[in-house]
Amino acid sequence: MKRRSLYLSFTFADIRMILDLHTHSVKSDDGRAKVENYCKWIQKKELPLDGFVLTEHRQFDDQSDYRPLEDAYGLTIMKASEVETDYGHVLVFGVNDDLLNAFDFTNVRLPIEMVLEESSKAGAFAAPCHPGRKRVGLFAHYEEKGPIQGVHTVETLNGGSIPGEDELSSNMAETLGYRGFGGSDSHVVSRIGYCATNFPNQRIDDIGQLVGALKAGDFSAISMKEQISS
Amino acid sequence: MTEGLKFSEVEIGDDLPEEVPDVSLSSVTAFCKAASHIFDRFLDHEAAQKEGFPGAIVPGIMSQGLLAAMIHKWAPGSSIRSIDTVFRGSLLVDSQITMTGAVTDTDDESNLVELDLAIIAEDGRTGVIGTAVVQLLE
Numbered sequence: 001m002k003r004r005s006l007y008l009s010f011t012f013a014d015i016r017m018i019l020d021l022h023t024h025s026v027k028s029d030d031g032r033a034k035v036e037n038y039c040k041w042i043q044k045k046e047l048p049l050d051g052f053v054l055t056e057h058r059q060f061d062d063q064s065d066y067r068p069l070e071d072a073y074g075l076t077i078m079k080a081s082e083v084e085t086d087y088g089h090v091l092v093f094g095v096n097d098d099l100l101n102a103f104d105f106t107n108v109r110l111p112i113e114m115v116l117e118e119s120s121k122a123g124a125f126a127a128p129c130h131p132g133r134k135r136v137g138l139f140a141h142y143e144e145k146g147p148i149q150g151v152h153t154v155e156t157l158n159g160g161s162i163p164g165e166d167e168l169s170s171n172m173a174e175t176l177g178y179r180g181f182g183g184s185d186s187h188v189v190s191r192i193g194y195c196a197t198n199f200p201n202q203r204i205d206d207i208g209q210l211v212g213a214l215k216a217g218d219f220s221a222i223s224m225k226e227q228i229s230s
Numbered sequence: 231m232t233e234g235l236k237f238s239e240v241e242i243g244d245d246l247p248e249e250v251p252d253v254s255l256s257s258v259t260a261f262c263k264a265a266s267h268i269f270d271r272f273l274d275h276e277a278a279q280k281e282g283f284p285g286a287i288v289p290g291i292m293s294q295g296l297l298a299a300m301i302h303k304w305a306p307g308s309s310i311r312s313i314d315t316v317f318r319g320s321l322l323v324d325s326q327i328t329m330t331g332a333v334t335d336t337d338d339e340s341n342l343v344e345l346d347l348a349i350i351a352e353d354g355r356t357g358v359i360g361t362a363v364v365q366l367l368e
Contacts, residue, residue, distance in 0.1 A: 162354040189334040
């Protein structure tokens with residue numbers, strides 16, 4: 001059964017499904033969050049999250065089984081990947097065997113157009129994250145090399161952004177006609193939910209449904225950083 | 231009997247009081263001398279700039295020490311069993327940095343708590359993240 005916080009159900013009365021689409025656990029080399037501790041934190045803080053996606057760096061974790069935690073805490077826990085390209089970092093949702101065979105997830109200079117194309121062919125969904133960030137963000141590379149084809153969605157709200165980065169992301173996304181989603185990019189427990197994505201009037205229980213919802217495009221990025229950190 | 235924060239007084243979600251430590255050039259220089267950790271990038275803004283930094287930077291071992299001091303200030307009498315830090319970006323000497331912490335797990339059999347730790351740079355970047363396992367008083 002999905003849990004809903006009272007105080008935030010008041011704040012976001014019409015929200016149906018809120019997911020943090022960008023988190024890291026101890027499976028990532030720079031991650032220090034245990035997945036169960038994320039769940040405990042969400043429950044204790046009564047965060048209005050219905051679930052989260054583990055986007056481990058340069059890998060896809062096909063071993064861990066989080067279903068017992070989903071049942072225990074009433075959360076949807078999904079797995080994806082954050083890969084590194086010549087245009088910055090990209091989240092890939094719906095990783096499957098076809099995609100794992102299409103390119104080397106550990107390569108830190110993957111051609112972004114190949115990642116976007118192969119993801120599409122494999123039925124997955126690829127979207128650049130923290131695009132407003134220097135060096136590892138899409139739009140920094142646009143400044144140097146110009147825009148590329150195949151991008152339709154970017155992470156416009158990222159919990160790790162410094163002032164100005166998300167504003168740049170949102171403005172550029174609007175100018176270029178890209179849709180925007182949100183994720184905390186949490187590497188430690190207490191930052192989960194800083195940013196997330198609202199899927200109104202939808203139910204998402206697994207990664208296939210998430211990919212479908214992302215492709216359908218009925219979602220928006222939300223920030224809860226001020227509420228959580230205060 | 232030692233006075234301090236007891237395990238029973240702590241729960242998941244508790245925040246440690248924020249700290250703004252002194253990372254002035256004189257303070258960092260004093261630390262480096264005490265730790266025999268003498269490198270120009272910590273002690274001299276111009277030398278650090280020649281190495282590609284915006285200015286002199288706070289040594290990682292000092293950051294970790296400052297986080298440990300924050301923990302002990304929050305929980306006098308506690309024992310830090312482990313502290314693990316990830317350095318994500320430079321913290322500049324003579325800037326204002328802010329340290330935060332939060333309780334993310336508790337184990338009532340051992341009186342151990344797990345903490346999230348972070349140091350935020352003046353421009354809002356997270357310079358250091360980490361975790362610690364701390365034994366509190368019964």
